[in-house]
Amino acid sequence: MTWLAWRQFRAQAALTAALAVGVVVVLVMTRHDLSTSISPGAPTGIYKLLRLLGTGLIGVPAFVGAFWGAPLIARELETGTHRLAWTQSVTRGTWLRTKLAVVGAVTVVLTAAFSLVFTWWSIPYDNIDGRIGTANFGQRGIAPIGYACFALALGALLGLVLRRTIPAMVATLVGFFVVRYLVQTLVRPHLLPAETVTRSLDALLGAPGRSSAASGGWILSRSTVGPTGARVNGIDQALARACKLTRADGPSQIAACARRAGFHEIVKLQPADHFWPLQAVETALFLGFAAALVGACFWWIRHRAA
Amino acid sequence: MSTNTNAIETERLSKRYGRRTALDDCTVAIPTGHVVGLVGANGAGKSTLLQLAVGLLEPTDGTITVLGGRPGAGPAQLARVGFLAQDAPVYGNLTVGDHLQLGERLNPGWDRALARRRIERFGLDPRQRAGRLSGGQRSQLALTIAIGKRPELLLLDEPVASLDPLARREFLADLMQLAAEHQPTVVLSSHLLSDVERVCDHVVVLAGGRVRVAGDVDDLLASHKVLTGARTVSTALPPGQTAISASHTDRQTTLLIRTAGPVHDPRWQVSDVGLEELVLAYMSADVPARSLAAVGP
Incomplete structure (x- = not known):
């Protein structure tokens, strides 16, 4: 079989x-220049283009689901x-x-190769921009493997139930992105306990500040509190009252005023070092989804399909 | 295999698709060792019965036993039954050779020599994609896969419906030869009575999802007579004789009857019945199906 x-x-x-090998070769060949001579903060030319591969990496699981999963049985x-x-x-x-195993194995190998090489290639950028935030998280590490397995199983099941390739492909794309988005916005922030840090308002006010504990982390929520610990809405007015200053006085002075007067910011975040644990949990979550969908496929093919 | 095992045995078998009833309360036993014609109009339930027998469908009600086992129950049961689906599906982008590989790798009892011989005989190029074969060639390829696994029971769902007359004749001739050489029980469905008449020695007539009559062709022909008489003759029949159909012209009445013995009534002119006439009578008969189903030798 x-x-x-x-x-x-x-x-x-x-x-x-062949496509994947091409991508990997290009990434490996450009990585050395990237880490030595280019200023990663402002990518230019070819590097700007290559960074878009990350967006492509988001599309890989969707491609797998629609073009490999949906037609598999349909x-x-x-x-x-x-x-x-x-x-x-x-x-x-x-x-x-057997069919799921063969296609699944190819899916895992190709997705893993693409994602892990791209993760390594992106380290110079990620050292500056961080990689745990929603923009980068799904384009790095092992999570794309989980997404791809989920998409494959979703496509297979929808193809089996709908019995037609094109509708199954469309439903798979929609279903995949809906689940992916819902997990990203509603589930992922809670997969690991978030940390709460207190930091000065320097960054908020645009003053050149030291990097804080929150740097590189995925900020889930932030609120400004006053000297009494009460939440402050309208920080400009509050500072104007406290120090008799306005925006015209420049960010450094305002920030100094804020520190003096005891204003600060309380930030809830997933710190940067949660990246790999969070990747592991999210990958496991999607592999769990995939397992449930595969189970449904077996049930359906035994009892309903003909 | 023990001789008392039927090839297909159903007990109050029903299959419904949503509200549509495809098979309704069918009880029938198809013995081994025959070439069996499963006859009925389109939509009579022939395809449903064959797909139930190979395990592609599950019964809604009742039971079906094939060669003593549950259809599709496992690899061993699947290996005993060969199936040629309607329209002879093959993988369009796989070659003829790939299909032989498929048969060999998916069936432990694969007869490679037999399959090769058949492919050569029909002039199929192993390198040709199956999607480019003619309808007749595709049917031959699909039949080769079904027969190559050396099944005890071969089920063919409308194997000749899509073939032109010449291809149909060749296909049936080949099938007869296979049945003679390898002796599997063959059940083939068809709505073309002439084909059934050519190759089958046992028939099962389905109409409206029910079995109307089933039996050996010779027994059926021996136990049915056509009576012709004047229009004025009463159509009341003595015990042991049942009218299956009646037709009238202005002056004369024709009856098709089932009878246990010879007909002695001098008012009737008695003649033998052809298979086609008999089957058509049962297909159109508006009689309670169950009372007719049990025609035995």
Whole structure:
């Protein structure tokens, strides 16, 4: 059965692998210059372009779900070849397990190669911009592997249930991005206990300040509090009252005033060193989703499909 | 295999798709060792019955037993039953050779020599993509996969429906030869009576999701007679004789009856019935199905 699954998939796998190898080679070749001679804070030219690969990396799981997952079973049901495949001396459970295993293995290997090399390539940028924030988190580390497995399983199940390739592809894309977005906004902030730090208002007011404990972290919420610890809305007016200063006096003076008067900022965040633990938990979460969807596939193919 | 195991045995078998009933309360036993024609109009439930027998579908009600086992229960049961689905599905972007590989790798009992011989005989190029084969070639490829696994029971769902007359004749001739050489029980569905008449020695007639009649062709032909008489003759029949269909012209009445013995009534002219006439009578008969289903030798 492995032979058939591979025979059906090998052309797509080879094409995608060639693309992935190309990307990896370009990243490896440009990495040295990037880390020595370029100012990573303001990427230019080719590096600006290469940074966009991160956006591509967000699309890889969606591609896997729509183009590998959705047609995996739907195309067989559409063309009737499931009646050929399921009447050989192999149960449809084995058939499904083998197909998912072959496509899943290629998915994991290619996604992991792309993501991990890109993560390494991005370190000079990430040292400055951070990588735990929502902009970068999903383009780094092992999370894309979890996303891709989830998308593949989602596509397979939707293809099995909807029985038509194109609707399954569309539903997979929509479903994938909805789940991905909901997890990013509603779930990920709570996957690990957030930290709360108190910091000066320097950064908020635009004064050149020392880097604080929050630097590089993923800020979940921030609020300004006054000397009494009460939350302050309208910091400008509050400072104007406290020091008789206005915005016209320049950020450094205002910041100094804020420090003197006891104003500060309370920040809830996931610190930068939560990056890998958070990656592990999020990856596990999506692998869990994938496992549940695969389970649903097996149930459906035994009881509902024909 | 023990001789008392039927190839297919159903007990009050029903299959519904949502509100549509495809098979309704079917009880039938199809013996091994025959080439069986499953006859009925389109939508009579032939395809549903065959897909239930190979395990592609699950019954809504009742039971179906195939060669003594539950259809599709496991690799061993699947290996015993060969299936050629309607329209002979093949993988369009795989080659003929790939399909032989598929058969070999997915079936422990694969007969490589037999498959090769058939591919050569039909002039199929192993390097050709299956998507570019003609309808007849595709059917031959699909049948080769079904027969290559050397099943005890071969189920063919409308194998010739999409073929032109010449390809149909070749296909059936080949099938007859296979049945003679390898002796599997063959069940083929068709709405073309002439095909069934050519190759089958046992028929099952389905209409409206029910089994109307089933039995050996010879037994059926022996137990049915056509009676022709004047219009005025009463159509009341003695015990042991049942009218299946009746037709009238201005002057004469024709009955198709099932009878246990010879007909002696001098008012009727008695003649033998052809299979086609018999099957058509049952397909259109508006009689309670269950009372007709149990025609035995």
